[in-house]
Amino acid sequence: MLRVALKGLAARKLRLVLTAISIALGVSFVTGTFVLGDTMTATFDKMYSDLGQGTDVTVRGRPAFTDTTTLGSGRAMPEAVVDTVRKVPGVAAAEGGLTGYALMLDKSGTPIQPGGAPTLGVSYAQDRGLAGAIAPRAGRGPSGPGETAIDAATARKYGFAPGDRIRIVFESGKPAEFTVAGVLGFGDADNLAGATLAAFDLRTAQTVLRMEGKVDEISVRASDGISPDELRTRVAAVLPADLEAVTSATVAGEASKAVRDGLGFFTTAFLGFAGVSLLVGAFLIWNTFSILVAQRGREHALLRAIGARRRQLLGSVLTEAVAIGLLASALGLGLGLLVAGALRGLLASVGIDVPTTTIELQPRTVVAALVVGLGVTLAAALVPAWKATRIPPIAALRESAAPARTLPKGRIIAGGVLLVAGLPALAWAVAGPSRGGAAAIGSLATFLGLILLAPALVRPLVAVLGAPVARLGMAGALARQNAGRAPRRTASTATALMIGLAVVVAMTVVATSMKASVADVMERANRADLILKASSQLAAGIPADAADELRGLPEAGVVSPMRYGRIQVAGKTTSVAAVDPRTAEQVADIGVSSGSLPKLADGEVMVAADEAKTHGWRLGDEVTLRFPQTGDQVMRLAGTYTDTTLLGAGYLVTLAAHEANFSGRLDAVVLVRAAEGVPADDLKRSVRAALAGYPNVAVQDTDEFNAAQSATVDQLLGLVNVLLGLAVLIALLGVVNTLALSVLERTRELGLLRAVGMTRRQVRACVRWEAVLVAAIGSVLGTVLGLALGTAAARALADEGITVLQVPVALPLVYAVAAAAAGVLAAITPARKAAKVDVLRAVVAE
Amino acid sequence: MSPPSTTLLTTAARAVNATKLYGQGDSAVRALDGVSVEFARGAFTAIMGPSGSGKSTLLHCLAGLDTLTSGEVYIADTPISGMSDNDLTLLRRDRLGFVFQTYNLVPTLTAAENIELPLRLAGRRADPAWFETVVGAVGLARRLRHTPAELSGGQQQRVAAARALITRPEILFADEPTGALDSRSGAELLAFLRRAADEFGQTIVMVTHDPLAAARADRVVFLADGRIVDDMIRPGADGILDAMKKLGG
Known part of the structure; x- marks a missing residue:
């Protein structure tokens, strides 16, 4: 039986490859994601261990909690601790260090802002043994208040050499x-994971980073014969409670974990795309095997008649699936290496520069490729294979082996029930904001229901969509009939396209609503004329002096900065915003529902009304907020507010409270309102002039701000849709495959049509229109489903800032028409094959 | 302008020195070996011969479904060798009609749609009076909305015959049209072909191995080993059987 199966495969190489590709694309995304993740982790692991070379124990402020957003922001300690540590027996050397914010400017004065990576200002270790792999490649270490040493990557890219002058913010x-x-240089690397770095001697670092007399980290080396763990214990014993001693291994481990966590979102997203394309691919496999089994009905019946057992028949079909699955896995693995490179480029394009040295292909990745490729293929082929075993031996003797198949009642009932349950759930989710549960359940039920019922929808859809096609002549009329001929086959082909397109359209709805929401917030809650933020989306913020500079400006009536931080409340990490209570209400309306924002004191907090309700807090209650550096702080609940959209945080404290608890001194946003009677344009002009010395500050009025936000959303949407386009492409491969098999099945019919006068051109047109109709069904279902799911999703995300629902019309329409038109491309090869049918062989009786 | 020759006026189709080889070199099989034959306009001709005699090949080459190795086929005064696939297709669509042994109908189309198929492919509609005449002649008026799967074998062949006539073709080619039918259905179909020749003056060329079928024709041409071995006018069933015995068939 194995030989029968393998021979069957060899005879259909093209289809085999086509089918395998559909799964291979999904597999390549899985492996690509793994390869990139492993490569990056390995790179960072090596870098951090290089940096930790020579350091056995690190002393630092004990964080109250850590997550990716708080890593490395340890609280500073008095420099005197260094002497305390140095006196511990077994300490060979100890040196204090500082890390902070320093933004270099290139020779034209433009900020050198790397993508997602930080711009570091650090102290330069005098004890070279504690400097790890950091060493001068040219020149020497910095010494004195006027000197710096910069990372090799920045020096190379922006043309700095020892002796040059450089400006730093x-x-x-x-x-x-x-x-x-x-x-x-940093060992082999030119920079630290994409970050820019300017090093100063410790005194200078303390001055420019505003940390006089302080360090935030002490690197300690052990004397000979003392283990790092032993040293850690000894050092820890002399430290005050708010400091901790950790080994280098711990530091490196934390750093690697932070990198992995930081990549977590992208890993999830990429695997999500892989999931969509695998789902689409699975439909293609299912479809292909269903058709194969139907076509080979007589062959299978014959095998049964001459004594093949059901299990052998199942084995023979599954062998084919295994072969396709293995091919898909292998192809996917190879493609995955390319995809890893492409994904890296993609990350770089959104500003996340990833240093990679060698590609990491771990056994786990190979296993994952095999499991996914083989697993999905086998799972999709299982039901068709099982159906093959149900064929009675007598079918070998019948003229027609494929009886008309009707939709099983169970399927109709299940699909109906899912739709009946899903549609009201969706409607409920759309009717009110933040009904995430209903949206999720409704989406899933509607989605599955539609998949189950799709075959029943094919005939009516073909009738409607095909009406104009049928009017084009006989070729069109035949195409319409052919499309409706095998509703289950047409349905599963179209369903694959439906899935891909639905996700694309849903994303578009969410993105459009997101843009509308930003504009709405600006319209509703914003009272400022200008919004100041860092010119790079990914920069940490702007210097506080920018706001100070504007306060002296006669045109500026109100200047109100905002800062942010991460805190934990009752064990959950959330955001806290900080404003100047005296001015905040003049630039923003946050819908204060109790208490008074201008009266907010430094020991007080205002909380979003929903959040206060969740925790059961009342005005005047004592609320405990856990800050990463200063630990638990008890604050009095002084008021509540209802509109979190502009603020983007559920907790609000004063700027002074922020400064007391966070080391960062950058303003995230500065809102500026014109003085009485000053036109907005005059304000903008004078603000821009006043901030000429701050090249990293972007000054935007509300229109410019909206446009910039829209551009960001569009960029993200474009990226997502490019990835999802892959799934749509697979679905179109499915159309090719189905048509090719249908043409094969209809050889005699095509021959007859050619004999009685159908021209080759007409045959091609007929196949082409059939492809377009199948694609159009997928497009219509996908667009409708996508609009429904996207609307529900956008409504469900109301708490995340999507307060306005805006359903786009033009874009989904363009997608739908494009997808349907792509049917023409899918039809090229099958149409050519159909036109080449040998007339004589088709009409002469066997 | 010179007047057309009488041959051209009265001949619907002719083969001149038609030769068809299958395979190459020593192993080549001569399916047709220099056949020259004319088919008169308005006549019902049967082509007979044992299996492998070349009778089906001759029909396929006459009908533009297959090509000759050498020699020429004329439909009226049109030589068809060297015609493009497109021209041959249009020739079949507009000037010829076909009834095959099996699989004559498109399964997705109704009987009426199948009958109209050649016209619809040409972008035309049937002349209603002629449509009614043809449908009435094959006795299918009540079955027009049925699909082929809902029709008996005999009914399907009659639909095919009606389709072959709907374009008023110069020649109707029938390839073993009764081969897959029971005797009663076969007789009905032959009766219809006979009427088409008598009442509409339809030229018919039919390949058959059934002497009773051939007996309904005006003329019977016998083929053996790719050559014409006999040519009789209204030989009757007995004459045909005698001729077949002579051929050893």
Whole structure:
């Protein structure tokens, strides 16, 4: 039986490859994601262990909690602790260090802002044994208040050499000028995971980072014969409670974990795309095997008649599936390496520069490729294979082996029940905001219901969509009839397209609503004329001095900065915003429902009304907020507010409270309102002039702000749709496959048509129109489903800031028409094959 | 302008020195070996011969479904060798009609749609009076909305015959049209072909191995080993059987 199956495969190479590709694309996304993740993890692991070389124990502020957003923001400690540590027996060397914010400017004065990576200002270790792999490649280490050493990547890209002058922006103050004393390498790497780095001697670092007399980390080396763990215990014993000693291994482990966690979102997203394309691919496999089994009905019946057992028949079909699955896995693995490179480029294009040295292909990745490729293929082929075993031996003797198949009652009932349950759930989700549960359940039920019922919808859809096609002549009329001829086959082909398109359209609805929501917030809650933020979306913020600068400006009536931080409340990590209570209400309306924002004191907090209700807090209650650096802080609940959309946080404290609990001194946003009687344009002009010395500050009025936000959303949507386009492509491969098999099945019919006068051109047109109709069914179902799911999703995300529902019309329409038109492309090869049918062989009786 | 020759006026189709080889070199099989034959306009001709005599090949080559290795086929005064696939297709659609042994109908189309198929492919509609005449002649008026699966074998062949006539073709080619039918259905179909020749003056060329079928024709041409071995006018069933015995068939 194995030989029968393998021979069957060899005879249909093209279809085999086509079918395998549909799964291979999904597999390549899985492996690509793994390869990229592993490669990056390996790169970072090596980098962090290089950096930790020579350091056995690190002393740092004990964080109250850690997550990716708080890592590395340890609280500073008095420099005197360094001496305390140095005196511990077994300590060979100890040196304090500082890390902070320093943004370099290139020679034209433009900020050197790497993608997602930080712009670091650090102290330069004097004890070279504690410097790890950081060493000058050219020049020397910095020394004295006027010198810096910069990372080799920045030096190379922006043309800095030792002796050059460079301007650097810090958290406060205007850019300061330094002499480049040296260019630093990091082992083999030119920079630290994409970050820019400017190093100063410790005194200078303390000055520019505003940390006089303080360090935030102490690197300690053990004397000979003392293990890192032993040293850690000894050092820890002399430290105050708010400091901790950890081994280098712990530090490196934390850093790697942070990188992995940071990539977590992308990993999830990429695997999500892989899931969509695998789902679409599974439909294609199911379809292909269903047709194969139907076509080979007589062959199977013959095998049964001559004594093949059901299990052998099942085995023979599944062998084919295994072969396709293995091919898909292998292809997917190979493609995955390419995809890893492409994904890296994709991350770089959104500003996340990933240093990679060698590609990491771990056994787990190979196993995953095999499991996914083989698993999905086998799962999709199982039911068709089982059906093959149900064929009675007598069928071998019958003229027609494929009886008309009707939709099983169970399927209709299940599909009907799912739709009846799903549609009201969706309607309920659309009717009110933040009904996430209803949206999820409704979406899933509607989605599955539609998949189950699709075959029943094919005939009516073909009748409607095919009406204009049928009017084009006989070729069109035949195409319409052919499309409705095998509703289950047409349905599963169209369903694959439906899935891909539905996700694309749903994403578009969410994105459009997102853009409308931003504009709405600006319209409703914003009272400022200008919005100041960092010119790069990914930068940490802007120096506080920018706001100070504007306060002296006569055109600026109100200048109100906002800062953010991450805190934990009752064990959950959330955002806290900080504003100047005296000015905040003049630039923003946050819908204060109790208490008074202008009266907010430093020991007080205002909480979003929903959040207060969840926790059962009342006005005047004591609320415990856990800050990463300062730990639990008890604050009095002084008021509530209802509109979190502009603020984007459920907790609100004063700027002074923020400064007391966070080390960062950058403003996230500065809102500016014109003084009485000053036109907005005059304000903008004078603000821009006043901030000429702050090249990393973007000054936008509300229109510009909206446009910038829309552009960001569009960019993201474009990216997502490119990835989802892959799924649509697979679905179109499905159309090719189905048509090719249908043409094969209708060889005699095509021959007859050619004999009685159908021209080759007409045959091609007929196949083409059939493809377009099948694609159009998928397009219509996908667009409708996508609009429904997208609307429900957008409504469900009301709490995440999507307060306005806006359903796009033009874009989904364009997608739908494009997908249907792509049917023409899918039909090229099958149409050519159909036109080449040998007339004589088709009409002469066997 | 010179007047057309009498041959052209009265001949619906002719083969001149038609030769068809299958395969190459020594192993080549001569399916047709220099056949020259004319088919008069308005006549019902049967082509007979044992299996492998080349009778079906001759019909396929006459009908533009197959090509000759050498020689020429004329439909009226049109030589068809060297015609493009497109021209041959249009020739079949507009000037010829076909009834095959089996699989004559498109399964998705109703009987009426199948009958109209060649016209619809040409972008035309049937002349209602002629449509009614043809449908009435084959006795299918009540079955027009049925699909082929809902019709008996005999009914299907009659639909095919009606389709072959709907374009008023110059020649109707029938390839073993009764081969898959029971005797009663076969007789009905032959009666219809006979009427088509008598009442509509339809030229018919039919390949058959059934002497009773051939007996309904005006003329019977016998083929053996790719050559014409006999040519009789209204030989009757007995004459046909005698001729077949002579051939050893």
